[in-house]
Amino acid sequence: MSGAKEQGSVIRPYGDMTGDGMIQVSFTLPIPHDKRAEGAALQLAEKMGLSPALLVHAKAMGREHTFFVVYGSVTHLVELDKVEVIERDFPLLSAKEVNGAIKKSLRRPLVVVGACIGTDAHTVGIDAILNIKGFAGEKGLESYSEVRVVNLGAQVLVPELVEAARAEQADAVLISQVVTQRDAHIHNTTAMSAAFREAYPSGEVPLLIAGGPRFAEGTAQELGVDRIFGKGTTPSEVASYLVHAVASRKSRPPQNPKKSSKPPQEQQ
Known part of the structure; x- marks a missing residue:
């Protein structure tokens, strides 16, 4: 975490412990469920920046598609001071x-x-x-x-x-x-x-x-x-x-x- 940033303004995802960068994502690929499909899912996860990437779930969705859940660590940081929020500009009434x-x-x-x-x-x-x-x-x-x-x-x-x-x-x-x-x-x-x-x-x-x-x-x-x-x-x-x-x-x-x-x- 950069020391130039105000403390707490930069964060990473939390999985097993603070700052480990672990996230879980799910997606479907147009390929039958087999070992090749699981390898394709891990390849995609690595290209998304998950390293190491762990395949935690794979299930056939019909004969031609497979649904995956992948777990892994990312190196990306979230800069809170750059997050844009649409604030409510009117009072909440009874x-x-x-x-x-x-x-x-x-x-x-x-x-x-x-x-x-x-x-x-x-x-x-x-x-x-x-x-x-x-x-x-x-x-x-x-x-x-x-x-x-x-x-x-x-x-x-x-x-x-x-x-x-x-x-x-x-x-x-x-x-x-x-x-x-x-x-x-x-x-x-x-x-x-x-x-x-x-x-x-x-x-x-x-x-x-x-x-x-x-x-x-x-x-x-x-x-x-x-x-x-x-x-x-x-x-x-x-x-x-x-x-x-x-x-x-x-x-x-x-x-x-x-x-x-x-x-x-x-x-x-």
Whole structure:
């Protein structure tokens, strides 16, 4: 460990004892399970920087694939002062505080439309946030007296989501994406955000929020949404963000209306 670094700012993985650099990784290779396959797994582990590398598990996944677990020591160091963290920029509110804030700012229920879009049929995430049963001991948004929830369920096409949001006059649209093969969650989310911006006038697009275990929290702007929530997000976090975002939007100065191109006599 470099003496130039502040004590504790550089660390190594911990396995059997402090600083031994031991890690465990798993992967699948497209090769039948035999001794040659196990040798290939160890070769890959060594190229990844594990030395020595120990093969602790190998199991055939059908006739043409093998799953491996490898254990070994790495020389890489983690520099904690270079770790980037997305900090929560809004206060975490209780249900009572959320309801009170919505009453004060909107003077009507806040409308939330949620769905799993594309071919994604995994509703566990969206249900955890929206349904009254909630998640992690917290009730979902349906339990908030000042929130009206419209849960469209799974495998909702983007045009259907846009149509529902317009019909319900949604303040916010929440989508959940669990299926991530070939970056399906990225493609679906960018297509969704583009569709909303095409369907709504500038400045009138609902809050667009995406959630799922494989989203990177710092990619909201890149994907065209207002917020990304990752794994472990609770209903109170989403509710608190909605209050924060709605208040922020209301505090913005109104956009200048477009001037009419008609002559003055035609405007009367």
